[in-house]
Amino acid sequence: MCFIKPDDDVADLLRKTKLIIWDEAPMNHKHAFEALDRTMKDIFKCEITFGRKVMVFGDDFRQILPVVPNGSRREIVNASITSSYIWSSCKVLMLTKNMRLTVGANASDIEEIKAFANWLLELGEGKIGGSDDCEVVIDIPEDLLIKCSEDPMSDLIDFVYPSLLQLYKDKDYFAERAILAPTNEVVQEINERLLASFPGDEVEYLSSDSICQTDQAKNQAHARLYSPDVLNGLKISGLPNHRLVLKVGVPVMLLRIIDQQNGLCNGTRLRITKLYRRIIEAEIISGGNIGTRTFIPRISLTPSDKRIPIKFQ
Template identity: 65%
Template sequence: MYLSEIEQPAITLLNDLDLNVDNYTISIRISWTVRSDVLFGGKVIVFGGDFRQILLVVPNGGRQEIVNTSLCSSYLWRKCKLLSLTRNIRLTVGRPSFEVEEINNFAKWLMDVGEGNVGGSNDGEAIIEIPPDLLIDSTSNPISSLVDFVYPSILENYNDRNYFSNRAIIAPKNEVVHEINDRLLALFPGEEKEYFSSDSLRPTEDGNADQQKIYSPDVLNGLKVSGLPNHRLVLKVGVPIMLLRNIDQRNGMCNGTRLKVTKLYSRVIEAEIISGGNIGSRTFIPRINLVPSDRKIPFAFQRRQFPIVVCFAMTINKSQGQPLSKVGLYLRQPVFTDGQLYVALSRVTRRDGIKLLILDNEGRPTNKTMNVVYKEIFNDL
């Protein structure tokens, strides 16, 4: 937690406000103070965060560009007072001493991973060993073993709302996530329903007649862009999904909210919220126009589709902030940026809630993987 240090403001402003309550007029005088020579006009601002987690994404940015986007690289950091939280009351109060010790030991190991202290001090990319009890030990069919750990008896429990709310398989890249989602969707009971997007180039000031010839609808349909649903979206009733856009923040329909499909209509999808503060609420999801933010795409286009993806599995970046009790971390390829491994491992609060499947370059299970830590982020902490 980070608290900005600011002096007491000196200028007082007064406003008179008249309120009409039950036909009675109540006059209220509101006063506040403003200083133009101090940060945030004299208001106390509290920043909360963990510098071990994934830093801001900088497209095509290197290590220095990523670090420079952090709050501790800003001129504001010199005006902040650092307040550290030292005790996890929610996880330790009221538990037996042996459980508290186990939780604290796991938390200490997570801190060492996040700060680059596992397997010796590392700064940047380093290979670390994962303890045997955290690994999938099956060599015959390790992916099935990972699925069984996260989703045991899935066909018997999929109607339970809470079954999907606290478990997920996570991986660093979208291509692996899509493969796991397709695998589990095929096993899921029920009839499939397909939804196809409507893709088109966005109009530009100088016209786009030439682009219309080059980038036909078939080309646009084949694009798979991070943050956008695919052209072909396949769903079944009961399948867990995740929102990709803010639709109704007041009612919990935000980017990253997880839901379970309850009914599939032609023009709308009915779903039940299974994460956040609105668990159990039923909602309707419409098609909307989605515009990719990826600057690598050399033209502007939009995709009209339901802003959702199937989420038996999700990327590590998307899992950030998701509280889970069962996590399977699938590392077919290693993590590739600062804090990813720490975020993946810290989605659970107990050591027995996570298993890792790590594959080497030849596709064989191993106990070694990459950890990426930019230690300069901790210099002023």
């Protein structure tokens, strides 16, 4: 992250600002906070942290810490805001009531929801299964277990998506359901199984890769070393797979911010309504634009993974 000297308009806006909220703070590198701190001190000519402006760092420290490529545990912890000189000026405030789980729930379900939330919280804090830093045995509640089965994944899909063929046209059906998976390989397997359950013909979309114009001579030399089959088989962070198969009616989720004003943001859920050769028509089923029809075109993406010796888009 690079900070530049703000112009007069930005500086004037900062002077009028009473409160600054920084979301997902634990996931950001401490250098980002320290750079902003130095910038604010320069603007307001004040040596107090953030130039005396009130800062609110939001989010959960149980989530992933700042990503340090090939970094050790010590380097990752050292990159966290808790290792910054700013942390000594912070006051920790903790939420005590889970509003998201209880608002809108039936009175008979609130206690059960609270019990599950408390169990999940203790699991995340390492209070279940002992204090050993190595492998521990954790007892999963009976109601969360898939009993002995020949095909547990199929049982999981049937549990989360019951009566799929009868209800797949209902947009609320998919808006209320999701399956979380630990790895992209498991995600791919679940997607393939679910896709096979939908009626209709499959439509295949393949990526169209080209060498970036920057540093072209170097990239062309690398391109001669790797066949298209090898490049198309790469699973790169921040880049979709080479082959995408869809059907009309299937739910999808955006991984990029396309049009924030119209609700097309990272994490927005949609249901496919039509599949064209170069564009996809879908209906938004989550957020504040539910029911809106939109078009998703092809998008040029360049991976930022430095482990890949060749740049392509």
